[in-house]
Structure formats: C-alpha cells, structure tokens
Amino acid sequence: MSKTIVALDFSSKEQVIDFLNQFEEPIYVKIGMELTYACGLDIVKTVKEMGHHIFLDLKLHDIPNTVKGGMKNLAKLGVDIVNVHCAGGIAMMKAAIDGLNEGAVDGKRPLCIGVTQLTSTSKEAMNEELGIPGDVIECVKHYAKNAKEAGLDGVVCSVHEAKAIHEVCGNDFLTVTPGIRLADDSKDDQKRVATPDYAKEQGCDYIVVGRSITKSQDPVSTYNEIESMMK
Numbered sequence: 001m002s003k004t005i006v007a008l009d010f011s012s013k014e015q016v017i018d019f020l021n022q023f024e025e026p027i028y029v030k031i032g033m034e035l036t037y038a039c040g041l042d043i044v045k046t047v048k049e050m051g052h053h054i055f056l057d058l059k060l061h062d063i064p065n066t067v068k069g070g071m072k073n074l075a076k077l078g079v080d081i082v083n084v085h086c087a088g089g090i091a092m093m094k095a096a097i098d099g100l101n102e103g104a105v106d107g108k109r110p111l112c113i114g115v116t117q118l119t120s121t122s123k124e125a126m127n128e129e130l131g132i133p134g135d136v137i138e139c140v141k142h143y144a145k146n147a148k149e150a151g152l153d154g155v156v157c158s159v160h161e162a163k164a165i166h167e168v169c170g171n172d173f174l175t176v177t178p179g180i181r182l183a184d185d186s187k188d189d190q191k192r193v194a195t196p197d198y199a200k201e202q203g204c205d206y207i208v209v210g211r212s213i214t215k216s217q218d219p220v221s222t223y224n225e226i227e228s229m230m231k
C-alpha cells in the first residue's frame, strides 16, 4: 500500500480524470471540499471505479446526532478513510463511529481519523486567534488522546507531532500528515510543513500531498520521487 495520499484539489471531474489517467497503477487519493462541492459525491464513484483508494476529507464537525447520520451515509460510499474535527469533542467522535458502523458495507466500516490542529495554523494563531494557550504539540496530543478514547483510528496532524502522538496513543494509532513540501517548494498557506524524508524519519503512517504533485510539470515522477522517500 502506498504511503502517499494525493490531494485531488480540483474543481471538475474532467481535471480529475485527466490527472489520474497519467498513473498506471491505483494510488491513494484524497477527495476534499473543493472537488465534492464542485461535483457532488458522484465523484467518489468515478474515482473508485478507476480503482483508486479514497480518503474522503470532509472534516465533519456538528452535534453528535448530525455527525452520526452524516457518517452513516458516507460509510455506504465504501471509501477507505473519512474524518471529523477533534474539536467537536469525544461524544461527537463516538457518534461518528456509531454512524460508520451502522452504514458499514459488508461489515467493514471506513477508518475514521480526527483533525487535530490544521497544518495551516501556527502557534501564534492558535494562541491569539483561537484562544488556545500553550504549544501546538500539547493541544494536538490532547486532541489525539480524545480521539483514541472515542474509538477513532488515528488523527490528522503535522509531521512535527507524529512521533509524540505515537508515544502517547501507540504505534497502531494512525498519523496522517499534510503540510508536506519538497525542499525547494513554496509553503503557500501551510505553516507546519516538513519534507517527505522527515515524515518518514518521524514515523508518519501516511503523508498527504497536494500542490507539490498536482502542480508539478511531471506529477507521476514527483509522486514516485516522494513515494520512494517514504519507503
């Protein structure tokens, strides 16, 4: 199984098909808000039929009953991973798992992971704008422990927190890490970034890579380069 999840941040089905047609083997992809809001959930079926593994990144965050109902319907799509915001709390995360179990296809529910602090959030923004004191790593570890208590399978965090999360939640608890950049890449809107080599060193289970691959002159060779750093 590949360790690199490619973020399909496109706005049309045609762009997605053109992009994926460049790859000879199935890859792991992430379908997020941009694509879902442009194409609807039908895009999941299209990408699944092309044979790719899917992380459906819709980051649910609502009252427990609503999240449970939403997850029940998402589970029926047969995707591999879904997610919620840890900030929704333990009861909400437990409800997400209940909904996924109710909607499970052939008794198998998607993995569910919790977003801790977005990789676009700096310590300063977390302290001053969000009103959460302390270091990012402390908040991320706290959210990860809540996610584990709720029965989630792992969290979304930056590479810089992955090792600490495995120490407190165990090595089986998944760390899925966006904010990945090659050494010469622009950080764009990301703040807590790292290279694929460093992600490997820190024991990240999966890395999520968007623009470094999708905007590359040669997406397949960039993908292969990144994937080889994770092996």
Ligand SMILES: O=c1ccn([C@@H]2O[C@H](COP(=O)(O)O)[C@@H](O)[C@H]2O)c(=O)[nH]1
Residues within 6 Å of the ligand: 007, 009, 032, 115, 117, 118, 119, 120, 156, 157, 178, 179, 180, 188, 190, 208, 209, 210, 211, 212
């Ligand atoms: O904390 C988070 C959670 C999700 N993301 C998503 O990952 C990709 C990253 O894209 P890049 O182009 O590689 O920056 C994007 O789809 C985000 O929605 C994240 O970056 N950070």
